[in-house]
Amino acid sequence: MQDFRYRAPQIAIHWLVAAVVLFLLATGMLVLAELPNNAQKVGNLRIHMILGGLAALLVVARIALRRRLPPPPPVQGETLGWLGHLALNLVVLLLAFSGALLVLQSGALDAVLGNGVLPEDFKQFLPRKIHGLAARAAIGLVGLHVLAALYHQLIVKDRLLFRVGLGFGKAGQSQ
Template sequence: MSNLPKRYSKIAITLHWLIATMVIIALFIGGRMLAGINNSDPEKVTALLGHMIWGLVVGALMLARIVVRFTVKRPAPVSTGNTILNHIGGLVHTLLYLFVIAMVASGIGISILAGLPEIVFQGIGELPTNFNDLPPRAAHGLIAKILMGLILLHIAAALFHQFKLKDRLLSRMGIGKAID
């Protein structure tokens, strides 16, 4: 008999849903609004301020999540009944961690190269015409697209478990009654 819990710890569940919500909002607002505002627009600095603080909070929560991941007991991995799908599931989880961290790291990269901490937080200096010449800017845009794909895969897999395999997977993440 395994003495592993049937669901994730309260702290892991809270961090999971908080980070998921914050990342989806940052992807949506970053791509749909922030990137569309011209750097000469006076509103851009405020938009960047909000996005950067939001992104840094995601980074801090993600670090907490990693600590919890390795220190608090969690349920045994679920099986789909197919070894290859099980491996893909594990891989997607690892990539989700890596790409959220890469998103934050590349954002910090743009910020440092463009001198944004001074401009945005202290009001010293002016924004460059755009960020297009900065390598981390291209990475930030590409990682955002890959991250969206990973999130869609992750949601599709969770729904497959919940509704096709009917194994009440979501209860492990705090939604619905736990499996007996």
């Protein structure tokens, strides 16, 4: 019998990445970007960097896993879905890459490692601009991704959410 779900490791990675990325997008915009670059900010930045690195590692693991655990057979509109998933994976990797570049270029890494102070402001560095734009693109892509998932689930009624472990039945088959 064919399985219409992603395998357990892929489903676990999907929800872990989703939780971490949503947390970073919200706290990055609402907390981190608003804080002045003083000593109190260092702890926040450290957590942000660790979680951002973790998200990127999980995305790399997800891509590597595709060879061993192929995804379930495609559903209707798969080309758009494929493009959307590619864009989501790329934007998370771009966020981690631009974030890493930013702490290296600005000298903030020393402060995070415990010897040194943060630069007066991150805004003067180009990777900061890229990081901010990528974060806005990520919010747009995640919004479209959720709308697409709800459209499939509620209007096409192909139980798409079952593919990522939500609900029962066989996704990919219209009723």
